[in-house]
Amino acid sequence: xxxxxxxxxxxxxxxxxxxxxxxxxxxxxxxxxxxxxxxxxxxxxxxxxxxxxxxxxxxxxxxxxxxxxxxxxxxxxxxxxxxxxxxxxxxxxxxxxxxxxxxxxxxxxxxxxxxxx
Amino acid sequence: xxxxxxxxxxxxxxxxxxxxxxxxxxxxxxxxxxxxxxxxxxxxxxxxxxxxxxxxxxxxxxxxxxxxxxxxxxxxxxxxxxxxxxxxxxxxxxxxxxxxxxxxxxxxxx
Numbered sequence: 236x237x238x239x240x241x242x243x244x245x246x247x248x249x250x251x252x253x254x255x256x257x258x259x260x261x262x263x264x265x266x267x268x269x270x271x272x273x274x275x276x277x278x279x280x281x282x283x284x285x286x287x288x289x290x291x292x293x294x295x296x297x298x299x300x301x302x303x304x305x306x307x308x309x310x311x312x313x314x315x316x317x318x319x320x321x322x323x324x325x326x327x328x329x330x331x332x333x334x335x336x337x338x339x340x341x342x343x344x345x346x347x348x349x350x351x352x
Numbered sequence: 353x354x355x356x357x358x359x360x361x362x363x364x365x366x367x368x369x370x371x372x373x374x375x376x377x378x379x380x381x382x383x384x385x386x387x388x389x390x391x392x393x394x395x396x397x398x399x400x401x402x403x404x405x406x407x408x409x410x411x412x413x414x415x416x417x418x419x420x421x422x423x424x425x426x427x428x429x430x431x432x433x434x435x436x437x438x439x440x441x442x443x444x445x446x447x448x449x450x451x452x453x454x455x456x457x458x459x460x461x462x
Binding site: 270281285294330332335342343 | 355387390398399403404409449451453454
């Protein structure tokens, strides 16, 4: 079955960077883009951006441009999201999800990123 | 782009129906068919329940239905069940490879 398995929880200090991974299985990696969505505690879903896993093309949400980088490793069917210059308001659960056209059909389990000194 | 507008809460008794709205603009919700709905239970990842305005993925009960009129999409849950108590989010394509989410609606089963 289709699965997206994310890396474990992270605790980072303000100003640091975090890199979250999302390993997919159960389908042809190249057939779907992957998107990243974050959810701050008690808040709604916020689109972070997506990556075309065929050619590496990316599109980032305006709020994240300049701080986020999404990459992929086709040899391991894994997508990565790196967020830099972390602030306390980056504390959130970060989800990867498979794109179905311009929506999201299968989600990872989420990765909690805590930014605290 | 601004987030799509959803009511913060909705409620109904078991067996009743509840409808959640998702309001956008002519550049997103009204523009094309890419309105999706997700259900999220506390502490869990969101789950797709409606795609392309009104289609249900395999395994999603037919008491969930979607529609759209102009700038507003709607999700209706008919025959409410206790397990339908959750947060519901809409998303819409906004052009230029941008995806928008609604702020979410908490559905309470009374």
